[in-house]
Amino acid sequence: MSDHHAPQYVDSGLPQPYHLVRPSPWPIVTAFVAGLMMIGAAMAMHDVKLGEWPVGQHTFVLGLLGVLAGMFLWWRDIVHESVVEKVHNKITETGLRYGMALFIASEVMFFSAFFWAYWDTALFPKDAIGNIWPPANIQTFDPFDVPFIMTIILLLSGTTVTWAHHAAQQGDNKEIVKALTATCSLGLLFTLFQVYEYSHAHFGLKDGIYGATFFMATGFHGLHVIIGNIFLFVCLLRARKNHFTADRHFGLEAAAWYWHFVDVVWIFLFVSIYWYGAGGGH
Incomplete structure (x- = not known):
């Protein structure tokens, strides 16, 4: 059997x-x-x-x-x-796959709430903010300054985590270690840039609907980057112990799914909040 x-x-x-x-x-x-x-x-x-x-x-x-x-x-x-x-066994792995897919689906709903709150006001500005978006009292970030660098960093990390996944499909733990080291380093660099960006913001969480949606959406995304980086770091430690084989590497694959999800959310954030929110859609 x-x-x-x-x-x-x-x-x-x-x-x-x-x-x-x-x-x-x-x-x-x-x-x-x-x-x-x-x-x-x-x-x-x-x-x-x-x-x-x-x-x-x-x-x-x-x-x-x-x-x-x-x-x-x-x-x-x-x-x-x-x-x-x-x-x-394979049935267990199938259950884990369904579980991870449902978890990511729940995260999609989580971020959808922030995007809904943002676009509801951005497309239909209220009287309280002067019927304009962004509000006149908000000094927004230049989307092609630090946010653009952060976008490049996260997209590069998406390629390196794909490199790690391909190495796992070959059962090459040494190559996985190289790829995940690069990915975790890029993830940490992204977080440092976000800290730098927040420290130079000319508005805060309490500065109206713009500040609230900006910091809630980008802040929770930043938290997800940190969690994803920890997830990948655990996989890095496991690869150093040769835990992954060509047939058994779902832990790394799940981490890659999560990281790609974080990448996609950031692209939507960049276009919605940084570009459109800075007047790029007008």
């Missing part, structure tokens, strides 16, 4: 044609700290304090650290199941 249909005995003692994961605390723990992070972000935006203590900012940081810890611990268990216990 092929491995695809071979029954595997799991903790329940019942034969199954696929791997059933053991009870894990990480899904509910990660969901809890992710909620804590979002509550902290909302509190920070409203300057919620206890006396002089910026409780919102600290709650956000605590939640973010919890999410990062949950990611590492959850991935650690999944990698152990695949590499050490070898309980992942």
Whole structure:
């Protein structure tokens, strides 16, 4: 009988044609700290304090650290199941593929909300902002200055992560290490440029609808770049341990899917917010 249909005995003692994961605390723990992070972000935006203590900012940081810890611990268990216990088969991989695809679909809906908020005001400016877009009191970024450099960096990282994926299809872990080193370096460079851009902004999150949509959309995209870079860095560490083969490399493939999604979102952000938002559509 092929491995695809071979029954595997799991903790329940019942034969199954696929791997059933053991009870894990990480899904509910990660969901809890992710909620804590979002509550902290909302509190920070409203300057919620206890006396002089910026409780919102600290709650956000605590939640973010919890999410990062949950990611590492959850991935650690999944990698152990695949590499050490070898309980992942083709059916398991199919389930992981569906899960990743649905996760990215949920992220599309997440960013759609920001684009909807932006375009609703950009196409139909309200009286409160003088019926013009961008608002007269906003000094926008030159789209062909730092934002254009950031676009080139992210597009280059898309080519290097594709290089890593092709190397994985050949089972060449040394080539994967080279490609992911380049990708992670470019991702870090993008983040540094975004920090530089934010530090030179002439408007803030509270400066009306333009500032709110700009920082919410680009800020959450920046957070996704950081998360994606961590995802790729984990794959880099795994490649150094020769975890990937020509037949078993979905962890890297999922990271590549996520990174390409981040690339596409940035292109929409560049055209919508940086180019059109700077008057490029007028």
